[in-house]
Amino acid sequence: xxxxxxxxxxxxxxxxxxxxxxxxxxxxxxxxxxxxxxxxxxxxxxxxxxxxxxxxxxxxxxxxxxxxxxxxxxxxxxxxxxxxxxxxxxxxxxxxxxxxxxxxxxxxxxxxxxxxxxxxxxxxxxxxxxxxxxxxxxxxxxxxxxxxxxxxxxxxxxxxxxxxxxxxxxxxxxxxxxxxxxxxxxxxxxxxxxxxxxxxxxxxxxxxxxxxxxxxxxxxxxxxxxxxxxxxxxxxxxxxxxxxxxxxxxxxxxxxxxxxxxxxxxxxxxxxxxx
Amino acid sequence: xxxxxxxxxxxxxxxxxxxxxxxxxxxxxxxxxxxxxxxxxxxxxxxxxxxxxxxxxxxxxxxxxxxxxxxxxxxxxxxxxxxxxxxxxxxxxxxxxxxxxxxxxxxxxxxxxxxxxxxxxxxxxxxxxxxxxxxxxxxxxxxxxxxxxxxxxxxxxxxxxxxxxxxxxxxxxxxxxxxxxxxxxxxxxxxxxxxxxxxxxxxxxxxxxxxxxxxxxxxxxxxxxxxxxxxxxxxxxxxxxxxxxxxxxxxxxxxxxxxxxxxxxxxxxxx
Numbered sequence: 001x002x003x004x005x006x007x008x009x010x011x012x013x014x015x016x017x018x019x020x021x022x023x024x025x026x027x028x029x030x031x032x033x034x035x036x037x038x039x040x041x042x043x044x045x046x047x048x049x050x051x052x053x054x055x056x057x058x059x060x061x062x063x064x065x066x067x068x069x070x071x072x073x074x075x076x077x078x079x080x081x082x083x084x085x086x087x088x089x090x091x092x093x094x095x096x097x098x099x100x101x102x103x104x105x106x107x108x109x110x111x112x113x114x115x116x117x118x119x120x121x122x123x124x125x126x127x128x129x130x131x132x133x134x135x136x137x138x139x140x141x142x143x144x145x146x147x148x149x150x151x152x153x154x155x156x157x158x159x160x161x162x163x164x165x166x167x168x169x170x171x172x173x174x175x176x177x178x179x180x181x182x183x184x185x186x187x188x189x190x191x192x193x194x195x196x197x198x199x200x201x202x203x204x205x206x207x208x209x210x211x212x213x214x215x216x217x218x219x220x221x222x223x224x225x226x227x228x229x230x231x232x233x234x235x236x237x238x239x240x241x242x243x244x245x246x247x248x249x250x251x252x253x254x255x256x257x258x259x260x261x262x263x264x265x266x267x268x269x270x271x272x273x274x275x
Numbered sequence: 276x277x278x279x280x281x282x283x284x285x286x287x288x289x290x291x292x293x294x295x296x297x298x299x300x301x302x303x304x305x306x307x308x309x310x311x312x313x314x315x316x317x318x319x320x321x322x323x324x325x326x327x328x329x330x331x332x333x334x335x336x337x338x339x340x341x342x343x344x345x346x347x348x349x350x351x352x353x354x355x356x357x358x359x360x361x362x363x364x365x366x367x368x369x370x371x372x373x374x375x376x377x378x379x380x381x382x383x384x385x386x387x388x389x390x391x392x393x394x395x396x397x398x399x400x401x402x403x404x405x406x407x408x409x410x411x412x413x414x415x416x417x418x419x420x421x422x423x424x425x426x427x428x429x430x431x432x433x434x435x436x437x438x439x440x441x442x443x444x445x446x447x448x449x450x451x452x453x454x455x456x457x458x459x460x461x462x463x464x465x466x467x468x469x470x471x472x473x474x475x476x477x478x479x480x481x482x483x484x485x486x487x488x489x490x491x492x493x494x495x496x497x498x499x500x501x502x503x504x505x506x507x508x509x510x511x512x513x514x515x516x517x518x519x520x521x522x523x524x525x526x527x528x529x530x531x532x533x534x535x536x537x538x539x540x541x542x543x544x545x546x
Contacts, residue, residue: 161433161452174446177532179433180506215485216504216537223499231493234486236453263451264436265484 004134007185007209008108011132012083014205018195019064019086027197027240028066034098039066041239042254044126044156047269051152052076055121058146061129065091065104071124072100079103079120081112110138119148126156127239131163131210134185136217140225147274153227158238159265160215165257170245172257172264181217185209199243215268227272236260238267277406280458280479281355281380284404287476288356291466292336296362300468300510301338307370311345312338314522316505317398317428320538324348327393330418333401337363337376343396344374351375351392353384382410391420398428399509400467403435403480406458408491416495419543425497428538431504432484440513444527454482467510488539497541508535
């Protein structure tokens with residue numbers, strides 16, 4: 001097995017396992033979703049929401065499809081893609097249960113052109129996707145290829161500055177080697193800390209591999225693929241919660257850095273257009 | 276109020292000009308002997324400037340402006356410090372390199388300078404002295420010829436956010452990152468070029484995050500080519516940062532995983 005096959009197999013085993021854990025988690029609140037609760041975060045809702053009704057939307061790295069189906073509720077014709085068979089099976093089940101029209105495809109991101117040929121008005125991806133990708137130049141080219149001329153790419157993601165934070169420290173310290181892209185990914189051994197969605201869950205997958213991507217790398221990859229960036233926005237908060245001592249989640253369900261509630265960038269969004 | 280901030284900063288830069296002229300950091304003697312003051316990042320990324328009309332914004336006392344002229348550019352430098360501009364003109368005459376120097380703030384430049392340029396350049400600690408990046412981007416757009424290139428290499432906002440590195444060698448965020456509309460006040464002792472220089476002043480600088488910088492440039496219609504980032508610094512952020520053999524400053528232990536510089540290239544589309 002090549003190194004890249006080993007990384008893929010380890011991460012796939014993790015995500016196959018996480019799907020069942022996440023289905024039951026309060027974090028994902030599947031019951032609430034089935035009852036009609038909004039699962040999209042305020043950033044993507046405000047920034048992409050107005051574009052969505054009546055448009056075709058491709059959701060990359062969609063996990064088990066809650067956000068994909070949420071965009072369907074907002075009037076998009078949606079297609080979700082994930083590399084986990086368990087996640088795609090659950091996504092299809094939730095689509096059937098809610099009666100929302102959606103297509104879900106199980107595929108590695110980079111192999112998607114082998115199984116999906118159409119083009120879309122919108123390509124969407126969000127929250128915790130980039131660390132799983134080894135090759136951002138290839139990712140950006142794939143996005144450009146899936147957009148119709150004039151189509152919109154939109155991403156809302158954790159800020160690369162945020163991902164440098166030491167996840168054990170109780171003040172905002174910079175960890176080592178978490179900003180610039182490196183040739184090899186970080187290998188995280190399973191330390192028994194469960195899942196971000198359920199820290200108490202038992203996770204068996206022994207290791208996961210994550211890649212650094214700096215803000216410059218992300219922006220430059222999209223530009224090099226021929227996309228025209230309309231904006232880069234940055235926010236001192238992010239959706240959801242993370243079990244890091246330096247982060248604090250407010251009553252608004254947004255997470256900020258303790259003591260730097262208004263001045264540390266925790267997330268960013270980019271909107272880009274295919275000319 | 277803004278005028279008060281600018282007046283304070285002008286006092287600082289006039290004082291810095293005097294101590295920088297004789298500083299090892301700026302190495303004016305070496306420049307007179309023919310050395311270029313430019314760094315490898317901008318020389319490699321901006322490429323061949325021969326015959327190009329180049330406008331250098333916030334040029335201090337013009338070493339880089341004159342270095343671009345030595346590389347063949349038809350160079351114009353602009354600075355708000357009259358002492359810096361006087362020294363720049365003096366150095367240009369002494370080394371016999373043709374260049375034009377204009378004494379002006381960025382916002383007032385359209386009243387002081389005519390013409391269009393193939394390249395607008397700015398570098399290393401410039402935009403933190405500007406309160407209004409939309410105005411700055413408008414001036415860049417005003418001077419770029421269609422098809423012309425804007426290029427900047429600047430101090431990375433990530434590095435700007437770090438707490439005093441001598442007091443916190445573990446790298447601690449202090450902030451702020453987001454612009455607040457009001458400047459931060461600094462009590463300056465010495466200079467980045469010479470920490471022991473006899474300078475004592477109050478100065479005001481403005482925080483600009485990536486979103487603001489990029490949106491200012493996009494807002495005037497420039498098309499971005501890239502955002503690059505570098506783990507080296509042009510000046511020490513602390514006494515513990517040492518100059519390496521390559522001329523850049525690095526964190527203690529040679530740590531190269533923190534961004535200290537970035538560069539942006541953007542093109543003004545031809546109509």
